[in-house]
Amino acid sequence: MSLPRITLRLFSPMRPPLYRLTPSITARARAFSSSLPARSEIVPAAPRTNILVELAKARRTIYQLGKNSPVPDSKIEELVNAAVLNVPSAFNTQSTRLVVLLHREHEHLWDIAIDVFQNLVKTGAIPEQVWQKQTLPKLQGFKAGVGTILFYEDPSHIKPFSEKFSLYKDQFHPWAEHSNAMHQYFLWTGLESLGFGANLQHYNPLIDAPVAKQWDVPSEWRLLAQLVFGSPEGAPGEKAQKPTEERVKIYGKQ
Ligand SMILES: Cc1cc2nc3c(=O)[nH]c(=O)nc-3n(C[C@H](O)[C@H](O)[C@H](O)COP(=O)(O)O)c2cc1C
Numbered sequence: 001m002s003l004p005r006i007t008l009r010l011f012s013p014m015r016p017p018l019y020r021l022t023p024s025i026t027a028r029a030r031a032f033s034s035s036l037p038a039r040s041e042i043v044p045a046a047p048r049t050n051i052l053v054e055l056a057k058a059r060r061t062i063y064q065l066g067k068n069s070p071v072p073d074s075k076i077e078e079l080v081n082a083a084v085l086n087v088p089s090a091f092n093t094q095s096t097r098l099v100v101l102l103h104r105e106h107e108h109l110w111d112i113a114i115d116v117f118q119n120l121v122k123t124g125a126i127p128e129q130v131w132q133k134q135t136l137p138k139l140q141g142f143k144a145g146v147g148t149i150l151f152y153e154d155p156s157h158i159k160p161f162s163e164k165f166s167l168y169k170d171q172f173h174p175w176a177e178h179s180n181a182m183h184q185y186f187l188w189t190g191l192e193s194l195g196f197g198a199n200l201q202h203y204n205p206l207i208d209a210p211v212a213k214q215w216d217v218p219s220e221w222r223l224l225a226q227l228v229f230g231s232p233e234g235a236p237g238e239k240a241q242k243p244t245e246e247r248v249k250i251y252g253k254q
Contacts (some may be wrong), residue, residue, distance in 0.1 A: 013129070020096075022212070023061055024123045026150070029188070035208075036185070037064065040066070044107065055189050055192070055193055058114075058118040058193070059187075059189040059192045060192075060239070061198075061199045061200070061236055062197030062198060062199060062232045062234060062235075063120050063138075063141055063228030063231060063234065063236070063237055064141070064197070064232070064233040064234025065141065065142070065144055065145035065146070065197055065198075065228065065229065065231065065232070066144060066145070066231040066232075066233040067144065067146055067230060067231065068230060068231035069146045069196075069230075069231065070194060070195030070196065071101055071195060075194055076100065076102070076147065076194070076243075079099070079187065079191065079194065080098055080149065080187065081126050081187075082190070083098070083186045083187050083190070084096065084098065084183070084185050086186075087179065087183045087186050088179065088182065089175070089176070089179035090171070090172065090175035091161050091165070091172075091175075091177070092174075092177070093151055093157050093158055093161055093172070093176065093193045095154050095155070095157035095158050095176050096151065096152070096153060096154075096176070096179055096180045097151075097152040097153070097154050097221055098143070098149055098151060098152070098183065099149070099150040099215055099217060100147065100148075100149050100150075100152065101147060101149075101204070101215070102146065104143065105215075106143075106147045106148050107143050108214065109148050109150075109211065109226075110140075110142045110143035110148075110216075111143070112207055112210045112211060112214065112237065113139050113203050113206075113207050114136065114139050114140075115140075115205075115210070116203075116206050116207055116210065117131065117135055117136070117139065118131075119211065120206075122195065125227055126140060131252045141197075142201065144230065145161060145228050145230025145231075146230040146231065147228075147229055147231055147239055148226050148227065148229070149187055149226070149229075150211070150217075150225075150226055151180055151183060151184055151222060151223070151224045151226070151227070152217065152221040152222060152223055152224065153176050153177070153222045154218070155157060155176075155220055155221075155222065156220060158172045158173065158176050167236065177224065179227075180224050183238055184200060184225055184227060184237075188227055189202065191227070191229045193230075194208050194232065195231075196227035196229040196232065197229065197230060197232030197233070197234075198227055198228060198230075199224070199227075199228050200225055200226070200227055200228075201226040201227075201228055202224075202225055203226060204222075204223040204226075205223070205226065207214055207223075208223050211223065217226035
């Protein structure tokens, strides 16, 4: 089976846009729908920071997931396309790759993970009791959801930059991971905005080889994270917050 290609599409925002376009721009946009307005022609609308903050507050870790998808799959595809088109990367390397597994493909992923772990139980690496009481119910909980997004990095898009900009050569690897994490956060929050619940997992590198084989993932791509989502069927857990004063310093505030 070949990898799902992420096609370029217009993203239909679920909420009002943060910027409004001047009439001349909308007229031009109608005439040349592919041309983008110059930055100077974009008029900032009223501050809407609160939308971002509300979305950030709503994003939580939800482990109890079900299959009652709140939107058609096309909305998930639009959101994923919006992530790859709008999340920034260092030097615009665009090295993040996403594989989206929905419904039966998603279930297959977690069956693969269950197989991998069953083999570890057989070798004694994982005690039978831990497997039965903790690991298996957790993996079955992921399988109960609607989909999983696999986050990869394609090193072939990073290496040329490391060679060209020798001053920063050791930075491109961490920068790629920063950008990958931004995709994770965008999609975690975006899925929440569509009405899903989600949780972030790291079963790499244990599942890398069978997953690459099943979905024809190029062997050089590095799997970094798995975002599992479904209908939210439970509440998020309690979350302790360290004081903001410990974590933020502001200088020059007026
Ligand atoms: C970089 C990162 C890695 C994480 N890895 C895991 C993970 O492997 N398994 C898991 O269940 N949750 C994982 N989480 C979820 C965190 O435990 C969770 O986000 C945190 O406790 C705060 O709770 P909240 O997501 O409800 O705000 C991860 C979160 C982040 C940001």
